[in-house]
Amino acid sequence: MTRHTDDDSGAANGANETDGPDEPDRATGDDRDGSGTPSPGVPAAGRDEQPSIFVPDDGEVSGASGSAERPATDGGVESATGGSESAELDPDAYDPVDVFPGGDLDLREGADSCYKCTSCDTSCPVAEVDEEFPGPKFQGPEQWRLKRKDDHDIDESISSCSNCMRCDDACPSSVPLSQMHNEARGQFVDEQMEKLSVEYVRNRILANYHTSAQLASVFPRTASFVMNFGPVRWAMEKTMGIPKERDFPEFATETFREWWQARGGAQVENPDKRVAYFHGCYSNYNTPEVGKAMVNVYEHFGYEVMVPPQKCSGTPMFANGMLKDARRHAETNVENLIEAIGEGADVIASCTSCSMSLRQEYPELFDIHGIDDVSEHTYEALEYLRINEDLENELAGTKLADEQSFAYHAPCHARNQGLSRQAVETFRDVDGVTMEDVGDSCSGISGTYGWKEEKYEKSMKIGEEMFEHMEDAEGDVGMTECPTCAMQMEHGTGYEIKHPLQLLEETVAA
Amino acid sequence: MAINSEVLVVGGGLAAITAAISASREGADVRLVSHKASTLRQASGLIDALGYVPATEPAKPLREGPPTAGRELDRDEWPDPEGPLADPFEGIDRLPETHPYRIVGADALREGLDLFDELAGDAYRGSHTDHNALVPTFGGSVKPTARYPAAAEAGLASDDRPTLIVGFRSLTEYDARAFAGRLEAAGVPFDVAGAEVEFAEAFRADTKVTRLAKALDHDEAIDGVPAREALAKAVAPHLHDVVDEAGGVDRVERVGFPAFLGDERGDEVRAALADRLGAHVFEIPMGPPSLPGLRLEDRLYDALDAEGVRFETGNPVVGIETESDGRIETVAVDRKGRETPYGADAFVLATGGLVGKGLDSDREGVREPVFDLHVEQPGDRYEWFVDDAFGDQPYARFGVRPDERGRPLDGDGEAQYANVFAAGGVVGGADVAREKSASGVSLATGLVAGRQAATEATQ
Numbered sequence: 002m003t004r005h006t007d008d009d010s011g012a013a014n015g016a017n018e019t020d021g022p023d024e025p026d027r028a029t030g031d032d033r034d035g036s037g038t039p040s041p042g043v044p045a046a047g048r049d050e051q052p053s054i055f056v057p058d059d060g061e062v063s064g065a066s067g068s069a070e071r072p073a074t075d076g077g078v079e080s081a082t083g084g085s086e087s088a089e090l091d092p093d094a095y096d097p098v099d100v101f102p103g104g105d106l107d108l109r110e111g112a113d114s115c116y117k118c119t120s121c122d123t124s125c126p127v128a129e130v131d132e133e134f135p136g137p138k139f140q141g142p143e144q145w146r147l148k149r150k151d152d153h154d155i156d157e158s159i160s161s162c163s164n165c166m167r168c169d170d171a172c173p174s175s176v177p178l179s180q181m182h183n184e185a186r187g188q189f190v191d192e193q194m195e196k197l198s199v200e201y202v203r204n205r206i207l208a209n210y211h212t213s214a215q216l217a218s219v220f221p222r223t224a225s226f227v228m229n230f231g232p233v234r235w236a237m238e239k240t241m242g243i244p245k246e247r248d249f250p251e252f253a254t255e256t257f258r259e260w261w262q263a264r265g266g267a268q269v270e271n272p273d274k275r276v277a278y279f280h281g282c283y284s285n286y287n288t289p290e291v292g293k294a295m296v297n298v299y300e301h302f303g304y305e306v307m308v309p310p311q312k313c314s315g316t317p318m319f320a321n322g323m324l325k326d327a328r329r330h331a332e333t334n335v336e337n338l339i340e341a342i343g344e345g346a347d348v349i350a351s352c353t354s355c356s357m358s359l360r361q362e363y364p365e366l367f368d369i370h371g372i373d374d375v376s377e378h379t380y381e382a383l384e385y386l387r388i389n390e391d392l393e394n395e396l397a398g399t400k401l402a403d404e405q406s407f408a409y410h411a412p413c414h415a416r417n418q419g420l421s422r423q424a425v426e427t428f429r430d431v432d433g434v435t436m437e438d439v440g441d442s443c444s445g446i447s448g449t450y451g452w453k454e455e456k457y458e459k460s461m462k463i464g465e466e467m468f469e470h471m472e473d474a475e476g477d478v479g480m481t482e483c484p485t486c487a488m489q490m491e492h493g494t495g496y497e498i499k500h501p502l503q504l505l506e507e508t509v510a511a
Numbered sequence: 512m513a514i515n516s517e518v519l520v521v522g523g524g525l526a527a528i529t530a531a532i533s534a535s536r537e538g539a540d541v542r543l544v545s546h547k548a549s550t551l552r553q554a555s556g557l558i559d560a561l562g563y564v565p566a567t568e569p570a571k572p573l574r575e576g577p578p579t580a581g582r583e584l585d586r587d588e589w590p591d592p593e594g595p596l597a598d599p600f601e602g603i604d605r606l607p608e609t610h611p612y613r614i615v616g617a618d619a620l621r622e623g624l625d626l627f628d629e630l631a632g633d634a635y636r637g638s639h640t641d642h643n644a645l646v647p648t649f650g651g652s653v654k655p656t657a658r659y660p661a662a663a664e665a666g667l668a669s670d671d672r673p674t675l676i677v678g679f680r681s682l683t684e685y686d687a688r689a690f691a692g693r694l695e696a697a698g699v700p701f702d703v704a705g706a707e708v709e710f711a712e713a714f715r716a717d718t719k720v721t722r723l724a725k726a727l728d729h730d731e732a733i734d735g736v737p738a739r740e741a742l743a744k745a746v747a748p749h750l751h752d753v754v755d756e757a758g759g760v761d762r763v764e765r766v767g768f769p770a771f772l773g774d775e776r777g778d779e780v781r782a783a784l785a786d787r788l789g790a791h792v793f794e795i796p797m798g799p800p801s802l803p804g805l806r807l808e809d810r811l812y813d814a815l816d817a818e819g820v821r822f823e824t825g826n827p828v829v830g831i832e833t834e835s836d837g838r839i840e841t842v843a844v845d846r847k848g849r850e851t852p853y854g855a856d857a858f859v860l861a862t863g864g865l866v867g868k869g870l871d872s873d874r875e876g877v878r879e880p881v882f883d884l885h886v887e888q889p890g891d892r893y894e895w896f897v898d899d900a901f902g903d904q905p906y907a908r909f910g911v912r913p914d915e916r917g918r919p920l921d922g923d924g925e926a927q928y929a930n931v932f933a934a935g936g937v938v939g940g941a942d943v944a945r946e947k948s949a950s951g952v953s954l955a956t957g958l959v960a961g962r963q964a965a966t967e968a969t970q
Contacts, residue, residue, distance in 0.1 A: 120552055122719045123800035129721040132714040139717075170825055171548045173868065360847040377848040388514060388851055418847060419544075419825035426821045438816065441809075465729075466775070 108145055108181055114174040115142040121178055124171035126413075126443035127163055130462040134161045137168035141181040148185075155189040161456070162186065163447030164320040165413040166357070180365045183319050190322030203241045207449040208321040211313035211330070214252065214286035221252035244457035250287045250488060257285040257292035261308050271305040276385070277341035277348050278308050279334075281355040283484035291484075294506040295351050295382055301510035302390050307346055309337040314355035316414075317449045319362055331367050334359070338378075339371035348379040351502055353415040353482045354448065356381040360418065381415070381482065383423050383501050392427060399508045401433035406476025407499070408439050410467055410490060412483035413447070424480060424501040431508055436480070439470035444481075446489035461493070468493040480504070513841050513854035516542035516821065517968040518961070521828045521842070521881060522861030522869070523549040525950060526935025528811045529623060529957030530859040530964070531820045532630070537965030541820045544844060544853065546827035549808045550867055555796040556770075556803025557646060557663075558627060558635070558954075560620060561612070562655035562947030563594030564602045567903050589902040592945060595655035597642055599951065609908075609940040611952050614915055615959045623954025624657060630814045634806070636664050645669050649685050649769065649797045651693025655947060659796075660803050662777055665765045666793035668694070672764035673702040673753045676795070677746055680707055681716045684798065685769050702761060706749040710742045724774040724802055730783075739780060743787035750788065765791040770802050777806065828853070828881050838930045839882070856968035857930040859960045860884070860919070861953075864910060864936030877909050879937065884911045884919045884927055887939065903942065910939025917960035930967050932960035 115138070122128055122136040140159055147153045159182065168178040194201050206213060217224035227233055228249035237243045255263075257280050276299060284292040299306050311334050315327035338348050338359075350356035359379040363372050386392050407428075411421035421441070428436045445463030450456050471479060471494050479490040479498040487498040518534040520527050523545025531543045570590050596602045600620070603612045612620060628638040635658050637644050643655035645668040653668045666674070676694075678687025691705030713733045714722065725731075726738045733741045746766060753761050766784075772794055773780035785792045796803055815822055832841040832852045841852040860881060862869030871880045877888050877895075888909060889895060895906045911919035911933045918926040919933045934956040936949070943949035 118553055119719075119800045120548070120550075123552055123721050123805065124548060125719070125721075128719045129725050132718040132722050135717060136719055171552070173547055173550055173553070175547075364848075373848070379847075380849075384846075417825050419823040419844075421825070422821065422823055425816075 108177065108184065111175075111177040111181065112142040112145050115172075115176045116174060118173065120171040120173060121168035121176075124167045126165060126167065126445065126463045127161055127459065130459055131161065134158055137162070137178050137182070140185060141168070141178040142176060144185055145181050154193055155185050157189065157193070159186050159189050160322070161459075163443075163450040163456075164316075165443055165447050166417050167413050167443065170417050177365065179362075183322075183324070183362065183366060186319075186322035187324035188322075191324075194322075199240070199242060203243065203453070204321040204449070205323060205326075206241075207243075207452055208318045208323045209313070209326060210317055210449070211282045214282050217252045218256050218286045221254050225249070225251045238454055242454040243452060244454045246457060247452060247488075247492065250283075250484075252286055253289045255289065257289035258308065260289055260293060261296070266308070267300075267306050269300045269303060269305050271303055272345060274302075274304045275341075275344060275346035276304050276306055277338060277346040278306055279311055279314070279338070279348055279350040279355055279359065279379070280308070281311075281350065281352045281484075282313055284351055288484060288500070291351050291500045291502055294500065294502040294510075295349070297510045298382075298386070298502055298505050299349070302386065307341050307344070309341050311337060314350075314352075314358040315362065316354040316358045319358070319366075320448050320450065324366065328367055328369075331363055331372070332369055335363070335369045335372050335375050338375045342371075342374055342378050346378075347385065348375060349382050349385055350379065351382045351482070351500065352484055353381055353412045353418065353420060354485075356384075357414040357418060381418060381420055383427060383482075383505070384418070384420055386505075387423060387427065393430075395509055396427065396431050399431055401431060401504075401508055404433040404435075405478055406435035406437065406474070407478050407480040407504070408471040408474035408476050408490075408496070409436050409480045410439050410444060410471070410486055411441070412481055412486045413443050415482055416441075420482070424482070427501070428504060428508075434504070434508075435475060437474045437476060439467055439474055442466040442470070444483075444486040444489040446485045446492075448485045451485075451489060460489070464489055464493050471496065513852040514542075514844075515854040516540050517856050518542070518859065518964045519544065519842070519853055519855035519857075520859040520861060520961075520964075521545075522859075522863065522935065522937075523547070523822075523824055524551055524861065524863060524867065524935060524953065525554075525811070526953035526957040526960075527859070527861035528815060529626060529954050530861055530932075530934050530961035531815060531822070532626065532818050533958045533961030534859070534965040534968075535818045535820050535961075537962055537969070539857075539965035539968050541965075542853070542855070543815065543820055543822040544826070544828055545822070545824040546862075548824055549812070550863065551808035551811070552801060552804045553799035554804040554807070554950075555648065555798070555801055556660050556807050557648075557654060557656040557796055558624075558637075558658035558950040559654065559947040560624065560643070560657035560951035561599035561602050561606075562596060562643060563592040563945060564596065564605045565592035565903060565942060565945040566590045567607055569897075569899075569902065589899055595643065595645065595653075599643060599655075599657060599948075600641055606946075607940065609912065611913070611938050611940050611956050612948070614913060614940070615917065615955050616915075619955040619959050620951050623951070623958040626958060627658065627954055630811060631658070631807070632810075634661055634810060635659065636661050647690075647694060647699075647767070647795060649690065649795050651690045651697075653694070653697055653699070657951065660794070660806070662770070662772065662781060662794040662803065663796060664793060665791035666767050666795060668697075668699050668701075670765075671700045672791075673755070673761040674704075674765050674767060675746075675749055675752060675763040675790075676703060676705040676767045677749070678705060678707045678769070679710060681714060681718065682769055683716065690795075702753045702755045704749070704752040704754070704763075706746075706752055708745040708749065710745040713741075720769075720771040720797075720800060720802055721774070721805075723771040724777075727771070727780045728773045728776045739783045740787065743784055746784075746788060750790065763790055765793060767793050767795050770794040770797045774802060774806065830880075831882060834928070837928055839928050842881070857932065857964035858882075858928075859932045859934055859957075859964050860911075860937055861934040861957065861960070862937050865906070867936050869935075869937035870909060877906075879911055879919075882919075882928070882931055884931070884933070885921045886910065887912060887922075901945075903945075907942040907944065908939050910937055912939055913956070913960075915959075916963040917956060918963070930964075932964045932967075934960035 127134045128136040166179040234245040238245045280292045312330035318327035360376050364376045425436045425438050428434045445460040451460030479496040517539040518541045520531045520543040531541050535541045603617050637658040645653045676687045676691045687705035691703045730737045781792045826846050829845045832843040841854040843850040871878050877886050917932040921927040935953040
């Protein structure tokens with residue numbers, strides 16, 4: 002495979018994915034899927050460079066045709082061999098009988114661990130507002146068992162799961178609920194969803210935000226205007242099911258990668274302290290100030306920051322059951338991140354859903370060479386500093402110039418990584434900062450979930466508790482690590498929303 | 512570099528929170544790490560101290576020879592437990608010497624309850640007396656308990672006001688009429704009737720209790736009628752269902768509902784219903800998933816926050832990372848595949864028992880997985896249990912055995928580590944299910960472990 006690990010592909014990626022091969026070595030493409038010669042009008046692309054939208058390649062829609070293509074999920078790395086294949090089988094021990102025909106993803110052990118305490122159901126923000134949603138216990142272990150005999154379709158309610166993953170955190174038996182949901186959702190979309198339906202196309206576009214954002218960032222001002230222009234939004238709701246109540250995020254006039262290139266890359270060189278920044282789509286196209294804060298803060302602490310080529314972390318694709326898209330992007334990400342790790346870097350994400358995806362969903366769903374190493378070397382930005390630097394000491398005695406109270410919301414995906422309190426604890430003792438936790442409710446947007454017309458009301462109903470708590474809080478500036486939670490917080494309260502890295506930049510790196 | 516604190520509490524339930532706050536009040540800088548969301552959501556929300564003193568000797572001697580599960584001949588026979596106890600403190604002396612109450616003392620229980628009263632504030636009742644209250648639970652039994660949610664107050668079984676128990680067909684785990692029948696059979700001093708009403712029928716049969724609570728919290732319209740009004744209207748026709756011994760009809764003075772009357776605004780919901788029904792309204796504690804447990808969890812974590820304790824959930828402590836001179840220096844926290852050291856001067860282990868997974872077991876034995884502490888157990892696993900399901904099951908008392916400071920002992924009776932303390936379900940010696948003592952043991956051992964850990968850390 003031809004992958005560039007230098008930092009030249011921010012723009013090149015975009016060009017490749019849309020049209021016009023401008024790099025000959027990529028355009029010829031390695032065609033591992035055996036999808037044949039590129040058709041006229043469809044850009045020839047490498048394995049990692051397939052166009053994401055509207056142009057199904059051979060492997061794309063043929064789920065039922067029985068072709069010998071590679072499955073989108075191939076078991077992840079740990080559960081690839083499960084059950085009776087285990088090499089450590091103790092002959093004296095109970096010998097598990099394979100009651101169910103094995104799949105690619107052996108989730109039996111997880112299903113067997115469920116003792117139906119229903120903790121997952123009580124933690125589910127969707128079940129709390131929608132009595133028609135049967136809850137994570139059904140979507141996970143129960144549906145998995147039903148499916149063993151192949152004569153049941155996946156229940157369509159799986160598309161009401163928002164992939165907030167709170168059930169993972171609630172389960173006292175470590176049942177891999179979100180992994181089961183991801184698998185079921187992928188199967189539902191692959192086998193049961195009409196590929197020409199408005200819903201599928203809409204979901205595909207939402208899931209591939211990376212691609213839309215690339216396009217938009219070519220003409221950011223125009224895109225920001227058009228996307229929020231009344232008649233356009235009316236048409237989008239009518240034709241695509243994208244709720245007109247939502248404001249599309251502004252596209253930055255200079256993306257993070259453009260800024261990074263313009264400043265000449267890293268300003269600190271330090272072979273002993275290297276981090277590879279996984280900025281994700283949002284910090285690149287919409288909030289480059291978060292990415293810049295990351296760079297400034299890390300350079301302040303003497304880190305050499307690398308910005309490897311990268312694609313979407315896959316979070317929106319998992320949530321929409323687009324596992325093949327996610328896999329394609331994962332291959333690129335793993336390949337580039339593993340190279341950075343080889344150069345001594347740890348991977349740092351500023352978005353908690355990106356770090357969640359690289360750490361947990363990647364090794365759970367894909368068996369890609371090096372994916373375990375990526376998982377083990379990935380951290381959230383503030384988390385990494387708290388582990389490796391004496392942040393407490395650094396912050397002691399600092400002062401925020403203009404006193405400010407923040408209403409902090411912990412994203413659901415931060416919760417699962419043990420990070421739900423870090424912002425509150427980090428800034429608690431900084432002079433001039435009041436950090437108020439607005440509680441453990443879900444913001445309700447869950448990435449692309451709240452961007453669907455049929456889910457909009459549900460999304461706002463879930464968010465209601467957070468909005469109320471934000472308004473009860475002293476501060477009128479919100480804070481969170483997750484870009485879509487930030488969207489929802491702004492949408493529900495009108496507050497300006499910041500990322501903890503921005504506050505850290507103001508306090509220690511200013 | 513390790514993430515440091517003076518005291519590190521491992522666990523997220525009642526014992527862990529009690530230990531963390533107790534340590535913090537001794538001036539220590541405390542961090543709490545819990546693998547998963549707190550298991551308080553599986554708890555009934557009742558705070559029991561000691562309801563029964565079960566016999567530890569069978570009525571007839573145990574059979575000779577190796578016991579076999581399911582063998583029908585010569586069943587072990589056990590006398591009934593003593594109780595329900597009117598006063599939990601009075602029963603402590605009759606517990607076995609290895610019971611945690613005997614080790615940490617009755618004062619620890621008393622102080623633990625005092626601390627709980629302070630943290631729970633007006634959400635709980637029962638602090639006015641040492642005596643147990645008798646609270647009907649959803650199985651139809653009456654449980655002796657030291658503290659109970661304010662929401663359950665009007666339902667006490669010692670009260671003689673006529674009572675209506677309300678159920679819903681869609682709430683399958685709970686049958687109001689059977690419940691009322693069982694209360695009657697238990698000889699409660701009040702007239703009682705059960706009625707199944709149509710309210711939750713607007714929702715599908717497996718609707719989560721959190722959904723029902725949310726609908727009542729926000730008074731959402733159900734088929735056009737606000738939820739609280741709809742519920743009151745459904746119940747109103749049954750207010751004269753109770754028939755007394757003489758065949759006369761009484762208007763009920765209190766109405767009991769399964770515990771889903773709101774989450775954040777429960778007080779408001781109960782008041783609105785009481786107003787419309789002209790009767791007191793109470794909740795009946797349920798099995799998991801339990802809203803009273805969730806409400807208690809919220810309240811106690813708010814208390815942790817107010818106390819300045821740092822806490823995180825989502826990653827497990829998987830073992831000891833470094834130790835020297837019989838003291839643990841750092842433990843390893845598994846952060847999604849990468850182990851991060853957490854350092855402290857003293858550690859409190861409050862990870863729960865066999866159900867909470869603070870103890871791990873297989874055919875070879877029972878282990879404490881975090882610190883690999885000594886867990887006393889018969890070598891032959893057929894001696895872990897007795898045939899009588901309700902007998903004195905040895906496994907029920909499995910756990911670490913602490914000294915009077917709460918430090919787990921090794922096989923020779925010495926403290927295994929100078930700076931490790933244990934609290935709650937991981938501590939053995941109590942048969943909490945039969946004694947009705949789980950919360951009290953957590954409060955008493957949590958208080959001692961927290962204080963001692965702080966002393967160890969700050970001296």
